[in-house]
Amino acid sequence: MKVLLIGSGGREHALAWKLAQSPVLTELFAVPGNPGIAEHATLVAVNVDDHDAVIAFCKDNSIDFIVVGPEAPLVAGLADRLRAEGFAVFGPSAAAAQLEGSKGFTKDICARYDIPTGAYQRFTDAPSAKAYIREQGAPIVVKADGLAAGKGVTVAMTVDEALSAVDDCFEGAFGAAGAEVVVEAYLDGEEASFFCLSDGTHALALATAQDHKRVGEGDTGPNTGGMGAYSPAPVMTPEMVERTMKEIIEPTMRGMAESGYPFSGVFFAGLMITKKGPELIEYNVRFGDPECQVLMMRLKSDLLPILHATATGTLNKVTAEWSDDPALTVVMAAKGYPGSYEKNTPINAIPEAGGGAKVFHAGTALKDGALVATGGRVLNVTATGKTVGEAQARAYALLDKVEWDNGFCRRDIGWQAIKREKA
Ligand code: AMP
């Protein structure tokens, strides 16, 4: 099978690494890819935003299957265009991608299908949002409706903080994403991420993960795209997984199908495990980054037939086997991230890895033959172990061999799980 992978982050490097191991694969291309992905795929210089150019490339090269990594091309309708041309595509339609693209859309599905989530209201003007906040009191959560690169959410501990978050949204801090605001109840508990494939009719539960969103140790400081992750999430016991499937995933699939937007792709459910059980915080419609990296390290099955079955409505014909060994990834980011940071700083050495360890490229490029850091999040140093503690020790031992002066990382990725292991 000839496959085209869309994307250029650590998530896509992990997908490329795993796809390249498939006996079914004949050739792998990536648009635009990165130097890590180039170890496994032929990089193609096509502009992803130019859907006609992507379609032309697929036709010219007789591509059999397209895997879309990030959300932006999905929300922009790339999967729809490719499907209309007769291609098999992993990734939802633009209509179904609203599950990630509009928080209000998702909350309305939850309300209609009795999916456990924080009570909420949608607002298009500041005065009514503020009146609702004053009535509800704090803590309370204010969210820009649309895609805001992970920055549109304020978990407000005081009413004043919530009121100013409303002003930020309506005054354009998040651009068009903030034209509508969702105000929702604060959920107390432990967070976990749950990944599940859907072909519109059948579901296949994958695995769980926990990430570290804050930039600072002890989960402090501003939010980022994720500074590290591990899988599985200890809080997601088999009972919690079963309840998540029954109470959240299955009604969502039914709701999407009945609304005319059957969901094909991966559900990345952000959950809060509260005293009542799993509650939905949000959906993403693509693999998490860096959660995908730890999932791919633990997946024993061939990834390609599983993704292809998702795209072709045959998910009931495949299974996914997982290693019991936990995997952990540490993100190395450019100093200054998530604020401003220097670009094109040299990365002098990346250690050889293997045997359950791998350094994935997230934001690198080749400049005159030399490897440089171009993104905020740049490398994902990933390892497995018999315990999260062992995976962590192996990941940091590998990371200490990376020679990149402008890089930094958190030194406590996995702390919650390790505390549990020691208890
Ligand atoms: P989101 O972009 O919706 O995932 O929100 C970002 C982060 O804000 C989540 O990972 C949670 O840590 C937090 N958060 C979002 N909604 C809630 C909520 N209703 N209650 C508590 N924390 C929340």
Ligand code: GLY
């Ligand atoms: N790591 C969080 C995300 O991919 O959205």
